[in-house]
């Protein structure tokens with residue numbers, strides 16, 4: 368009998384970009400709590416597998432069968448799975464057990480890309496606080512400079528200057544850095560430091576967030592790209608802005624990209 372017989376479980380923290388009721392592969396050891404999920408695979412076709420790390424073959428333990436379960440139910444039973452919720456396709460994660468760090472690998476890679484910490488609550492708290500912090504900054508910036516009313520925007524990687532123009536008043540200038548971008552084609556986030564078309568000196572804040580994330584084993588901060596939407600872009604921007612005490616952020620739409628910038632030293636051109 369499968370886990371579905373117990374009814375659906377609601378997860379207090381659910382950070383996966385997938386639908387909550389996504390069907391995933393798991394095994395009896397994990398579902399029944401005998402062994403934590405220790406080998407997690409996010410396959411190229413998008414399937415997730417949350418397995419105990421034991422033998423599931425023909426000769427394996429007949430008590431430990433692979434079966435299909437619901438993603439949110441699986442996360443509800445083990446919230447520490449949220450630490451690897453942003454792990455992209457073609458990657459897998461291994462750990463010794465709950466409370467131990469995940470080591471995230473790209474399939475076929477020679478060494479682990481990095482670690483992810485199972486304590487998602489601290490991460491969620493930090494993101495929430497940063498978003499609130501940025502909200503206050505945005506309110507102040509918009510009140511003073513009204514860049515929401517801008518007719519055009521333009522940035523120059525050579526000068527590091529962002530320019531907003533208006534119909535009825537002089538332009539507003541700002542120094543900028545790039546945080547990253549969300550592709551609405553692939554629905555992925557890409558950090559500026561991983562984007563070859565971005566000048567490295569315009570990614571210092573994003574690099575700082577990466578180092579900050581490495582220290583805390585927060586995967587979304589150190590992994591170069593992963594499934595994401597506009598909200599994720601704002602969250603990453605909020606973290607960078609807060610870490611670097613930026614004056615605000617700007618999200619610029621481009622054909623199939625949202626570009627996220629931090630701004631500082633805003634001033635009206637005469």
Ligand SMILES: [Zn+2]
Pocket residue numbers: 374375376388437438439440441
């Ligand atoms: Zn469920």
Ligand SMILES: [Zn+2]
Pocket residue numbers: 394395396397418419420421422423431
């Ligand atoms: Zn198993």
